[in-house]
Amino acid sequence: MKIIDRYLLKAIIPSFLISFGFILFLLFMSQIFYLAEIFIARRVPFIIALKILFYLLPSITALSLPLAFMAGVLTGLARLSSDGEIDAMKALGLSPDRIFRPVFMLGLFLWMLSMSFTFWITPAANYRWLQTMVHSVLSRTNLEIEPGLFVESIPRKVIFVEDRSEDGRWRRIFLYQPEEDNKAQIVLARSGALAVVPEKKEALLLLENGQVYGLNFASPEVLILNNFEKLEQTVDLQKLIENYSLEKRAREKSIGELWKDWQEFKNKISSDTFDRRLTLTELNKRFSLPATCLIFVFLGVGLGWRKWPGGRFGAQALSLVVLLIYYVLLIFGEEAAIKGSQPPWLAMWLPNGLIFLFGLYTYFSTFRGEKTFLKFKLKNFKLIAQKIFSARRKSVRINTVYQDRFAFLPKLVDRYIVVRFLKVSILIFAILFLILILMNFFQQLELLKETQKPIRLLFLYIWYKLPEFILYAGLITILVAPCLVFGYLYRHNEISALMTLGISYFRVIFPVVVIIAFLSWPAFVLQDKVISHSNARADEILNIISDRPVKSFTLVSHYWIRNTNDNQYYHYDLLDPLRKKLDRFLVLELDTQSFKLKKIIYATEAQIGRNELKLQSGWIREFKDDSSFYLPFTTTEMRLPQAEKYFIKEWKEPANMTLNELKLYIQDLEKTGYRATRFILEAELRKAFSLSFLVLGMISLASVGLVGRRGFILPLGLSLLGGFIYWESLAIFRSLGITEALPPFLAAWGPQIIFFLAACYFLFNSRT
Incomplete structure (x- = not known):
């Protein structure tokens, strides 16, 4: 390899690697918080968290390589241009064709590397990621019961634990279990614990020293009351685990598997189907995306060879616009191909063809001289730049004259640093912002x-994510x-x-x-x-x-609320905030000393007032010693200060x-x-x-x-x-x-x- 080739690659490759590192870091910012949470909060082994991170890399790499290559070529050549080295090459008689060779060789290498990712590495990693998530993360049940919270993660059980001792045992447990035929069980226990048996995929709920109250809302005059010293209940953890399909989708299939699917679709007599269009679109995409590495060679050399107003920033701003146009065309083309309104091969290759034609124009126009390329716009930019710099020279002279009078104002050095910092920051921000939008899309x-x-839903989703980006x-x-x-x-x-x-x-x-x-x-x-x-x-x-x-998230649930002032638990099935009405309203009042039920109030409907609840069609059962008294009612009123504050509020x-x-x-x-x-x-x-x-x-x-x-x-x-x-x-x-x-x-x-x-x-x- 000749010296000039090594020198050019030395200028481009570091810029490419830095751009690639930017993109990876940017896209992993949101993933890092999730990985840390599953590692610590869900107790997933550290090696599993690293595997999940590792399996995400290939899909991001496949999308990042063309972007990073384009940015690397432009940044490297623009640096040579700003240092006058491109002008020196021109003076020595070197043509853009001579610069093109090493850049093309680098693009050819990245094209083959990108092909290996889209053909085999990325699909395999995507499937491994899916398997790891299903077997090691999504299948894990987090049964951590936090004191002071109503826990409804266990099917058909609501658990509330008031306190937890240093050894991890619960104290003062409330358990509500709805049953069939309009029945329910209320369990109160002074102590207890939850023992998970992973090999059997079950857990044992161990409760001590309590009572079980059996309620029948259809026959409220009947009550079943049992005392216990020890009570064990088995919790089937299989019910807590959602069933996820491990069947390979198009993005998890290698190029060979996609081709096999395509051959099967071709042999079928059935007309055009969604799966057929999706497979053919994915096949074309596996070829068209890596091909951009070759197309960007013409575009990068064509833009990097000439001098731009603003130096490297002007060239990178134009490349940003070109990349935006390319990916927008690709997105809309893919959507059109899947819907069947456009042939898949045309949808996937049309953006490449347009960018290739633009790249050829920029590349071959360099042989005819820079003045023939966008002459009118360059002239306008030059005039604007002259006006700006002339204004800056005036301001420098004025500030020099009044330097002593306005010593507190920013000095020339400050303005020089700030202007350069803002120019670089705005460009980098625009590039990163665009990358975040495209990659998330x-x-x-x-x-x-x-x-x-x-697809309008996806655009709307991106619109609301823009502040985070x-x-x-x-x-x-x-x-x-x-x-x-x-x-x-x-x-x-x-x-x-x-x-x-x-x-x-x-x-x-x-x-x-x-x-x-x-x-x-x-x-x-x-x-x-x-x-x-x-x-x-x-x-x-x-x-x-x-x-x-x-x-609709709530920490204490829309359905369960605790009032510590009166040691009461409130439960309802439905809330109508406009009519301020509760359906199937239940009140459970506990005795603070004995931790036993003191009173049960049930109403089919409750109207929420300012400081009271107006109950309709229900009953009251009061407990005293070992006996209880049942009293039905048509209407009654329950005193509750600031009742609206308990029930009518927005949960987020x-x-x-x-x-x-x-x-x-x-x-x-x-x-x-x-x-x-x-x-x-x-x-x-x-x-x-x-x-x-x-x-x-x-x-x-x-x-x-x-x-x-x-x-x-x-x-x-x-x-x-x-x-x-x-x-x-x-x-x-x-x-x-x-x-x-x-x-x-x-x-x-x-x-x-x-x-x-x-x-x-x-x-x-x-x-x-």
């Missing part, structure tokens, strides 16, 4: 193809942009020149630190006010796409509440005697997470300060490594907080404090 598109739902793209931008900016300044000895003038490294990075610190407040507002609501709507749409029932997931809603909800829970640990943790996480921008920014600046003189590749890699460890620590500490292994404050603020202090330590040890 493709991931959910597989689900949409199976359920055959309209903005937050994630912003976090990675803050981790990456300082490395690129200050790495560039180190590479061109600008940092050394400033130090020679007596300006320390701390003073140089000061405006960037101010910008990053300022972003913490918008990040908190975005997370608290916008994402909390938009993600709830996105989850509802995803449930519709996947044919899952829309969940903690992650879907704002910080103010969480605080109010925590107060309500604590008043009613419930443990609000999960909600306190969510509130602390909400406040602590807003500092992630500052922590990631400090990690990036510390990486540049330590190894910035060795180029921008090493500090960027160090920054990405630090960011990954920090993100993993956030997930682990959060999972430890959920399991109550750590208090909420420490689980939320621990990673922020540790990594902020570590980043400050390394930053202060850098050469200033």
Whole structure:
């Protein structure tokens, strides 16, 4: 290999690897929290969690390789152009054809690598991922009974445990078991435990010193009461495990299996079917997606050879638009092919053909000179740039004249750093934001193809996920942009020149630190006010796409509520919040000393008042010593202060509440005697997470300060490594907080404090 080829590859390959690392890190951000939760909260072995992570890699790699290759070619060639090396090559008589050869060889290698992924590696990994999830994760039952909560995960049982001793035994257990023929059992026990037998896939519910009350709502005058010293009940864990199909779908089949399916469809006499179209579309996609690596060679060399207004940023902005057009065409083409409105081969290859034609035009236009390519637009951009720079020169002269009068204003160095930082940040943010949209779209598109739902639902889902994408793209931008900016300044000895003038490294990075610190407040507002609501709507749409029932979550359940003031349990079958009406309302009042039933009230209907409940068509049974008294009623009134507050309120997931809603909800829970640990943790996480921008920014600046003189590749890699460890620590500490292994404050603020202090330590040890 000649020197020029090695030199070009040396400029392109590091940029390709960094772009590839960006995409992987970005797409794994949301997965890391899930993996930490199943590892800690669901007690899945660590090796299984690593397997799940490993099996996700091939599908993400297959989609990321073309994107990373395009970004690597453009970034590498644009760097050579900005350093004047492309002009030197032109002066030596080198043509774009000479640059094309090594880039084409790299593209050919990546094309073959991508083909191996789409043909064999990705389908096999997808199926292994499905098997691991079904056998090792989804089949696990989490029977952790948390004191202070109504637990309804066990079929046909509702368990409430007031307290738990240090050895893990329960104290003061309430158990409600509905039965057939309008009957129910109420079990009260002073102590108990749950013993899981994994080999038999069952569990034993062991209760001691209690009573069993048998109720018959059809004949309420009849009551069965039994005392017990020990009571054992078997819980069949098989009923807790959903049945998941392990049959291979199109995305889990290798190219050979897809071809075999296609041959079977061809031999069938039946007309065009959904499975036939899906198989043929998937076959064409397995070939067309890797082919983009070859197509992007023409486009990358054509765009990278010429100088653009704005340097590498102008070229990357145009490539961003081209990639967006390509993937939008691919998405709509795939949808049209599955529906049968377009031939699969045309739908999958049309985007490639259009981008290939555009790439050929950009490539061969370089031989005719740069002025013939987009001449009018380049001229306009040049005029705009001249006006901007002339305005900047005027402002520099004005600020120089009044420098002493306005000494508190940002200096020339600050403006220079800020402008460069903002230019790099905006470009990186746009690229990462687009990648998040495209990758999530493709991931959910597989689900949409199976359920055959309209594609507008997927667009609506992505629309509601945009705030979350903005937050994630912003976090990675803050981790990456300082490395690129200050790495560039180190590479061109600008940092050394400033130090020679007596300006320390701390003073140089000061405006960037101010910008990053300022972003913490918008990040908190975005997370608290916008994402909390938009993600709830996105989850509802995803449930519709996947044919899952829309969940209505509540910590204490819509159906069971405890009043600690009167030691009462309330249960109802149906709530009509508009009419303020409860159907089949049941009240169980317990004696605090003996932990026995004191009173049972049942009403077929209850009207909710301000401080009372108006009960209709029911009965009351009071217990005294070993006897009970039964009294039916047509209408009666039950005193309950702030009755509306108990029943009529909007229930949400903690992650879907704002910080103010969480605080109010925590107060309500604590008043009613419930443990609000999960909600306190969510509130602390909400406040602590807003500092992630500052922590990631400090990690990036510390990486540049330590190894910035060795180029921008090493500090960027160090920054990405630090960011990954920090993100993993956030997930682990959060999972430890959920399991109550750590208090909420420490689980939320621990990673922020540790990594902020570590980043400050390394930053202060850098050469200033």
